[in-house]
Amino acid sequence: MRTSTLLKIATQSILKNKMRTFLTMLGIVIGVAAVIVMVAIGYGAQESIQKQIGSLGTNMIIVMPGASTAGGVNQGAATFNRLTPADYEKLHRESLMLNAVSPVVFTQAQAISGSGNWRTRIQGVSTDYQTIRDWPVDQGTFFTEADLRSARKVAVLGTTVAKSLFPNDDPIGQQMQIRDVPFTVMGVLRSKGQNAGGQDADDIIIVPFTTAQTRLSGRQRVNQIIGSTSSPQDVPAAQEEIRSIMRESHKLGDGDDDDFTIRTQDEIAAAASSTTKVMTLLLAAIASISLLVGGIGIMNIMLVSVTERTREIGIRMAIGARGSDVLTQFLVESVAISVLGGLIGVAIGFGGAAIVGHVTGWTTATPPQAVAIAVAFSAAVGVFFGFYPARQAASLNPIQALRYE
Amino acid sequence: MNIPATDAPDVIRVEGVTKVYHMGSQTVHALRGVDLRVKRGEMIAVMGHSGSGKSTLMNMLGCLDVPTSGDYYLDGVRVNGLSRNQLADLRNQKLGFVFQGFNLLARTSALENVELPLLYDRSGTKRDTRALAQHSLERVGLGQRVDHHPSELSGGQQQRVAIARALVTAPTVLLADEPTGNLDSRTSIEIMALFQELNEEGVTILIVTHEPDIACYAKRLVEVRDGRILRDEPVKDRRIASEDLKTLVAEPA
Numbered sequence: 001m002r003t004s005t006l007l008k009i010a011t012q013s014i015l016k017n018k019m020r021t022f023l024t025m026l027g028i029v030i031g032v033a034a035v036i037v038m039v040a041i042g043y044g045a046q047e048s049i050q051k052q053i054g055s056l057g058t059n060m061i062i063v064m065p066g067a068s069t070a071g072g073v074n075q076g077a078a079t080f081n082r083l084t085p086a087d088y089e090k091l092h093r094e095s096l097m098l099n100a101v102s103p104v105v106f107t108q109a110q111a112i113s114g115s116g117n118w119r120t121r122i123q124g125v126s127t128d129y130q131t132i133r134d135w136p137v138d139q140g141t142f143f144t145e146a147d148l149r150s151a152r153k154v155a156v157l158g159t160t161v162a163k164s165l166f167p168n169d170d171p172i173g174q175q176m177q178i179r180d181v182p183f184t185v186m187g188v189l190r191s192k193g194q195n196a197g198g199q200d201a202d203d204i205i206i207v208p209f210t211t212a213q214t215r216l217s218g219r220q221r222v223n224q225i226i227g228s229t230s231s232p233q234d235v236p237a238a239q240e241e242i243r244s245i246m247r248e249s250h251k252l253g254d255g256d257d258d259d260f261t262i263r264t265q266d267e268i269a270a271a272a273s274s275t276t277k278v279m280t281l282l283l284a285a286i287a288s289i290s291l292l293v294g295g296i297g298i299m300n301i302m303l304v305s306v307t308e309r310t311r312e313i314g315i316r317m318a319i320g321a322r323g324s325d326v327l328t329q330f331l332v333e334s335v336a337i338s339v340l341g342g343l344i345g346v347a348i349g350f351g352g353a354a355i356v357g358h359v360t361g362w363t364t365a366t367p368p369q370a371v372a373i374a375v376a377f378s379a380a381v382g383v384f385f386g387f388y389p390a391r392q393a394a395s396l397n398p399i400q401a402l403r404y405e
Numbered sequence: 406m407n408i409p410a411t412d413a414p415d416v417i418r419v420e421g422v423t424k425v426y427h428m429g430s431q432t433v434h435a436l437r438g439v440d441l442r443v444k445r446g447e448m449i450a451v452m453g454h455s456g457s458g459k460s461t462l463m464n465m466l467g468c469l470d471v472p473t474s475g476d477y478y479l480d481g482v483r484v485n486g487l488s489r490n491q492l493a494d495l496r497n498q499k500l501g502f503v504f505q506g507f508n509l510l511a512r513t514s515a516l517e518n519v520e521l522p523l524l525y526d527r528s529g530t531k532r533d534t535r536a537l538a539q540h541s542l543e544r545v546g547l548g549q550r551v552d553h554h555p556s557e558l559s560g561g562q563q564q565r566v567a568i569a570r571a572l573v574t575a576p577t578v579l580l581a582d583e584p585t586g587n588l589d590s591r592t593s594i595e596i597m598a599l600f601q602e603l604n605e606e607g608v609t610i611l612i613v614t615h616e617p618d619i620a621c622y623a624k625r626l627v628e629v630r631d632g633r634i635l636r637d638e639p640v641k642d643r644r645i646a647s648e649d650l651k652t653l654v655a656e657p658a
Binding site for chain 2: 002005012016311312314315316317318319320321322323324325398399402
């Protein structure tokens with residue numbers, strides 16, 4: 001039998017019982033729509049987490065002092081504190097891959113203002129820090145190259161520090177003291193909330209690293225050098241470049257191990273994305289159950305339909321339909337119902353995802369392959385759940401089928 | 406289809422056919438050794454009471470059932486021993502069925518009903534199925550009603566559609582099972598007139614009936630009782646349906 005004839009027979013039979021077909025289809029529609037919405041929420045979560053990690057700086061590369069291993073024995077990081085401003089300057093001058101690079105000098109101290117005091121982390125950095133951390137200033141300004149060169153006593157505050165030290169006043173231009181050194185507040189950073197480690201990222205004071213070295217830590221060494229590339233794809237190449245510049249800077253011979261460690265945020269990003277992938281899969285699996293229930297609905301209706309149309313099957317067999325012809329006819333019918341339901345489900349799923357996104361403010365994203373998978377899956381449901389009733393029909397005895405009232 | 410052929414001249418040759426049904430613990434001998442030969446161009450009435458075995462014989466001749474023992478050759482093809490699919494193909498190519506209840510597909514036009522057997526054809530010959538169906542409907546006098554659905558047709562017209570469907574494949578034998586059972590007497594005679602006309606054109610027809618009034622339009626009468634053929638003889642005083650119709654017209658309806 002020709003495909004067009006089969007499709008025509010299926011269409012006729014589907015249209016014959018519009019209400020019943022609609023209700024049968026509804027199971028598949030709801031199933032597919034649920035899968036699409038759940039996948040959209042999962043993918044949305046994945047995308048927004050990726051974006052957050054991106055804002056932490058997925059492109060960020062951290063150079064830390066100390067070799068992770070030396071002669072096969074793990075020495076632990078920071079065994080030798082051998083990062084200097086000279087290393088930073090060499091990277092700054094020679095690196096082609098990095099679009100920004102900054103030394104980081106860490107210290108902890110009590111900050112005191114006229115109206116409060118607060119113990120916090122203090123980081124001495126260069127002007128590139130803003131680019132590397134993708135962290136703009138909300139009020140006031142960041143310090144400049146000139147401030148850096150002349151080691152001026154200026155500070156940029158995180159919002160937590162700003163609120164603690166200047167609860168009632170505009171902090172810009174105010175005076176404060178760190179270890180008895182007077183600083184002028186130049187700006188307040190935009191709030192970042194918790195960082196990846198669960199700490200309050202806004203509990204921080206940023207000062208020029210030159211000032212930090214001379215006025216606060218009193219040491220020449222720097223704790224870290226951080227840098228970033230313009231795109232995440234450049235990170236591995238940049239890592240190699242940093243390594244060779246650093247080895248040169250530290251005058252390491254061919255046989256010597258690195259006396260520094262280079263870290264990227266790739267691992268964090270990978271862990272986070274695998275978590276959301278599992279979540280997406282879980283949501284889709286739960287939604288698939290409704291698709292399964294829809295499939296059972298199809299099987300139920302097809303069985304009823306086979307019983308109802310026993311006589312028709314008998315007629316078809318009497319005039320020469322083979323069992324396989326009858327089987328195909330009923331399979332085409334159940335697949336047509338499920339695929340049509342699947343397509344409607346995709347449309348409703350897209351709408352539903354948009355509504356969920358709008359109402360909850362979550363990011364939702366539907367990958368195009370999800371549509372293809374949903375439709376293919378609903379067709380598979382049609383074949384799977386349609387097969388048993390179709391086989392029942394095909395194995396009918398024509399004599400009994402013709403006599404059926 | 407690969408069906409071995411013998412060079413038998415008969416279109417139907419049944420030799421010592423028996424059929425035994427097992428219904429639970431009961432054994433029913435529906436046919437107890439039937440011999441029957443039908444030549445091309447015959448018009449036979451098979452008569453018998455219910456339970457005589459005539460329905461079983463009809464199913465067997467219609468390749469819907471296979472005998473328990475004995476041989477059945479249809480147009481030279483040995484039917485017993487064929488698979489389900491081969492039987493389906495044989496029904497499609499060599500047989501035309503007309504039933505008591507018309508058995509048309511509802512919500513399907515007359516033309517599409519008649520076209521249906523051609524759509525199940527597997528011989529691979531390319532034919533204009535629409536044109537053949539149209540021609541077949543014209544042959545039974547329904548050329549003007551091809552787009553009507555069964556529900557829009559009278560009983561007699563529905564049976565004509567069924568006959569057109571049976572004829573469309575140019576079958577070797579046309580099998581009619583109580584074709585007038587659901588029709589009034591006038592329409593019954595009209596249908597018999599159509600059968601006689603088709604028979605004149607060379608179609609071999611086998612009609613199962615329990616009404617002697619219908620059987621008298623056939624050329625040969627076969628009576629079945631208790632699973633055996635009781636009588637097999639030419640019809641005495643054969644009636645011509647078209648002439649009977651003229652008499653009916655003369656009388657008030």
